[in-house]
Amino acid sequence: MATEEPMETEEPDIAPTAPPHPGPATDAPTHPAPATHPAPTVDPAADPISLRGATATLGGRPVLRGIDLTVRRGEVVALLGANGSGKSTAVRSIVGQVPLSGGELALFGTPRRRFRDWARIGYVPQRTTAASGVPATVREVVSAGRLARRRFGPPRKADRAAVQRALELVGMADRARDPVSALSGGQHQRVLIARALAGEPELLIMDEPMAGVDLASQEILAGTLREQVATGATVLLVLHELGPLEPLIDRAVVLRDGCVVHDGPPPKAVGQHALPGHDHVHPHAASDAEPIRTGLLT
Numbered sequence: 159m160a161t162e163e164p165m166e167t168e169e170p171d172i173a174p175t176a177p178p179h180p181g182p183a184t185d186a187p188t189h190p191a192p193a194t195h196p197a198p199t200v201d202p203a204a205d206p207i208s209l210r211g212a213t214a215t216l217g218g219r220p221v222l223r224g225i226d227l228t229v230r231r232g233e234v235v236a237l238l239g240a241n242g243s244g245k246s247t248a249v250r251s252i253v254g255q256v257p258l259s260g261g262e263l264a265l266f267g268t269p270r271r272r273f274r275d276w277a278r279i280g281y282v283p284q285r286t287t288a289a290s291g292v293p294a295t296v297r298e299v300v301s302a303g304r305l306a307r308r309r310f311g312p313p314r315k316a317d318r319a320a321v322q323r324a325l326e327l328v329g330m331a332d333r334a335r336d337p338v339s340a341l342s343g344g345q346h347q348r349v350l351i352a353r354a355l356a357g358e359p360e361l362l363i364m365d366e367p368m369a370g371v372d373l374a375s376q377e378i379l380a381g382t383l384r385e386q387v388a389t390g391a392t393v394l395l396v397l398h399e400l401g402p403l404e405p406l407i408d409r410a411v412v413l414r415d416g417c418v419v420h421d422g423p424p425p426k427a428v429g430q431h432a433l434p435g436h437d438h439v440h441p442h443a444a445s446d447a448e449p450i451r452t453g454l455l456t
């Protein structure tokens with residue numbers, strides 16, 4: 159396949175909402191170095207994500223085997239597929255956490271190697287724990303999502319307002335002073351999403367945002383996403399089930415074994431037990447938990 163861009167093996171610049179190494183979600187992010195490069199030419203019509211023939215290998219095993227994934231401006235795209243099909247690896251390659259071994263990636267029309275404008279992207283990684291031991295308050299964690307938009311120095315009024323808005327969007331403004339360790343799993347997830355929203359990203363990438371989230375939080379998150387979409391945000395969601403987000407989804411891309419097997423209208427859920435062999439075990443579920451049947455045509 160054509161590989162215009164050299165293979166992407168360098169340590170990438172990472173946005174605050176895209177920590178370079180998976181870890182406790184409340185890890186203090188690295189403040190990006192001040193930009194020394196000339197401002198890039200912005201093509202307002204460029205696709206936020208353009209992935210072509212992407213391949214990636216993890217632990218000596220090919221995990222992405224030639225993926226094409228385009229997300230156009232203003233679209234809400236769901237990335238679906240069974241456990242281990244490569245969904246997280248695909249989004250982690252987009253945010254620069256997994257190097258591609260081949261193929262091409264462009265973000266907002268800029269080849270990945272030249273892309274520096276990480277403040278345009280908000281990333282909510284797959285949740286690994288409900289709470290970490292980091293003694294941070296809800297507001298501190300959400301404020302971290304603002305760093306890429308700030309210059310050095312104390313937060314400006316606009317920064318504080320963006321953080322407050324993000325807290326309100328996810329219904330956590332009344333918990334702003336609480337330590338994140340005191341939150342439920344669903345509340346914790348809302349804080350992580352607020353952290354991504356605080357940067358006012360044009361492109362929001364969320365890896366299983368509803369995973370392990372209680373119903374009340376799911377509804378709040380769906381409402382938050384609706385508001386983002388209404389303001390023209392572009393969204394890529396890794397999901398194992400469309401669930402309450404279904405009405406928002408424009409297009410679904412389904413992976414199987416590191417390949418795209420569907421790119422088009424979201425597949426219809428066909429019932430709990432209709433598709434044997436298409437189970438999805440939730441990564442945060444107890445090891446003896448029953449698999450969740452996605453009902454998706456994966």
Ligand SMILES: Nc1ncnc2c1ncn2[C@@H]1O[C@H](COP(=O)(O)OP(=O)(O)OP(=O)(O)O)[C@@H](O)[C@H]1O
Pocket residue numbers: 216217221239240241242243244245246247248398441
């Ligand atoms: N760091 C790693 N080292 C080796 N193999 C890995 C690593 N991370 C993921 N894999 C493997 O790559 C494959 C794809 O994993 P990935 O997490 O992308 O799948 P997924 O579709 O997101 O699955 P899930 O729905 O379970 O989150 C799996 O077989 C997984 O075991």
